[in-house]
Amino acid sequence: MQPILEIRGLQKTYANGFTALKGVDLTIRKGEIFALLGPNGAGKTTLIGAVCGLVRPTGGSIAAFGEDMSRHWRRLRARVGLVPQELATDMFEPVLRSVTHSRGLFGLPPAPALIEEILRALSLWDKRNEQIRTLSGGMKRRVLIAKALAHEPELLFLDEPTAGVDVELRRDMWKQIAALRERGTTVILTTHYIEEAEEMADRVGIIRKGEILMVDDKAAMMDRLGRTEALITLAQPLADLPEAIAAYPLSLSEDGRVLCYRGGGGEGGGAGTSEVAEVTKELTRAGIDYTAIDIHESSLEDIFVNLLEGPEAPAAGDRGEAL
Ligand SMILES: Nc1ncnc2c1ncn2[C@@H]1O[C@H](COP(=O)(O)OP(=O)(O)OP(=O)(O)O)[C@@H](O)[C@H]1O
Ligand SMILES: [Mg+2]
Incomplete structure (x- = not known):
């Protein structure tokens, strides 16, 4: 099956000369939940930003849905959703208006029933008329998810969706993500809770210092390296x-x-x-x-820690896709 996302040789050198991505290759399959794991500063948000148009790559290519993203930007970007790591949103807007607006941004016709369904699923319906700034941190994060879902993306990026969220809310979000997968949405998430990857992901990629160290089925990785x-x-x-x-x-x-x-x-x-x-x-x-x-x-966490403590240059056979 054609991959939903194909990243080849992706490079990003920021204006200050720092290279955050050093030729990343990554293939995402349609319908999977892919967890990208890596320590702070590994390049996860940069990678996601490059696909979502927040970061301009300095090399390489990104194809989504079988087409080159740089050539068909608007059309392809409309099929991608992003729940950003940072809570940067229109804090003074009421929840409902903000989420409705997110859909409009992609030029889609209004769909009040769908927006209501999303807000209800995220337990935000009762808060729909509250300004976002008055919500708790976990609720704000839910608003970001609602905003990302409002235009019905086929490919959804979740950049640390459960950071700073309590255990109950986190389990709730896992359920939401599982429900999205049921509906055929492809999900790429980054997380520092490795338990989250262990619970949710079909495949896991490990990134360190702008390089992908390993990509594999979660179960195979645990079998092979456990x-x-x-x-x-x-x-x-x-x-x-x-x-x-x-x-x-x-x-x-x-x-x-x-x-x-x-x-x-x-x-x-x-x-x-x-x-x-x-x-x-x-x-x-x-x-x-x-x-x-x-x-x-050993858990995925043990494997992760071992890999990160390993030698700088991974063995050739362990690099990139072990598809
Ligand atoms: N605008 C920028 N200018 C210069 N360097 C940047 C910029 N944005 C990010 N970086 C650097 O690029 C590297 C990768 O950052 P990135 O945010 O992608 O990491 P991350 O894997 O998402 O980390 P975290 O787990 O902390 O979210 C870091 O060293 C960071 O300092
Ligand atoms: Mg990040």
Whole structure:
């Protein structure tokens, strides 16, 4: 299927000479939820800004819906929605008028029923006549989402949609985003809550210092790069690792009471848990009793942190699309 967004060699050097994007390649599939993860200053907002016309790229190309964005700007931009990271909006406007206006900006005919539906879904209908500045931070963020949805975008960017939002509201927003996906909207979100990516995303991209380090299906990434740690507490201390389990990635604590397993990552990874099970079978066979097993599977967060702490230049095979 044709990608909904195709970014090739995207570069951005700001006026002060700082290069925020160093040749980014990224392909977004129609209908997916894509999470872009990266530390502060990695270039996430710059990347989104380049697609949405807030940042003028200094190199590369962006094609949306199969057409070059720079050539068919107005028409293509009207099909893209943006929930910006910063709360910069007409604070003195009442909610309803502001959201209605957002639709008009794209030259679409009024659709009061649709606007009402959006405001109701975001629990903003009761606040429709309030000035935006009088709303709480989380409610303001909802207004930004309503504004971005008002023109029914097919491709929606959410730049940290749940920053500064309480847990309940965040879960609510996840539901909204899932509902959008059901309707066929493609969603690209940035977040610092990796739990959010773990919960929502089909694919995850990791960006650091203006470069994409890795893009992969979330599940595949967790399988391939995830690791399993298991602590097996022994009934009796051992002096050495028994021969039968010498081939496994195990170490013995100094006091000989705990076997520590670390494995399952890397090539053919994801096998950690079953390997731990094999180890316990070998222990039983060798007549070694254990009293507890404590298993920890690494999360997307562990993977993310490991990648960011890795070497500056990622391995060639890990770059760009692992589609
Ligand atoms: N107008 C600008 N002029 C110069 N440098 C800029 C400008 N805007 C952003 N930058 C720099 O570009 C880099 C990327 O910024 P960007 O806002 O894209 O990061 P981000 O990944 O969105 O970070 P955050 O997680 O903090 O939102 C940063 O080092 C930032 O200081
Ligand atoms: Mg940002």
